């Protein structure tokens with residue numbers, strides 16, 4: 001699959017591609033050499049699509065799991081605005097466009113922590129489904145992102 005290109009510049013978009021695809025598009029991969037060595041990304045490179053996704057989900061789910069149980073009306077409105085603005089500026093454009101469509105159909109539920117965390121878990125599962133990944137059990141959302149697993153393995 002070719003690396004996605006950013007809309008405003010006719011350049012491949014790193015944040016829309018996985019590292020292997022990106023490296024191939026730059027002709028820097030050693031995959032075509034006889035010993036077929038996979039490219040290894042140094043730790044301090046710009047984020048590719050998957051790094052960006054993992055880091056962003058971590059931030060978003062943590063934010064939802066620490067959101068107030070009983071937000072003020074202002075907090076609830078601001079959190080809805082946050083997701084609408086976030087979806088316009090997420091740097092992987094194809095991801096952002098799908099996310100915009102998804103949250104148009106399923107607007108943010110910002111009237112409580114549990115509703116926000118469940119809503120976001122479902123949005124993430126929509127992306128998981130699209131990518132053919134396993135779905136996450138949303139009843140465990142706060143164990144994963146705030147409290148740690150009930151078996152104590154995170155304590």
Ligand SMILES: Cc1cc2nc3c(=O)[nH]c(=O)nc-3n(C[C@H](O)[C@H](O)[C@H](O)COP(=O)(O)OP(=O)(O)OC[C@H]3O[C@@H](n4cnc5c(N)ncnc54)[C@H](O)[C@@H]3O)c2cc1C
Nearest residue numbers: 050053054056057061094095098099121122124125127136
């Ligand atoms: C808004 C958004 C839209 C995206 N759209 C696309 C896209 O269109 N195409 C594309 O290729 N990539 C997209 N991504 C990236 C993609 O979702 C993954 O982040 C990326 O593929 C890396 O996946 P991963 O397997 O490391 O785990 P991730 O999906 O990044 O998940 C990180 C961790 O979150 C936990 N988790 C998994 N599912 C859930 C859930 N439902 N609720 C709570 N926690 C969960 C798991 O413990 C997992 O290890 C998007 C990312 C974001 C933030």
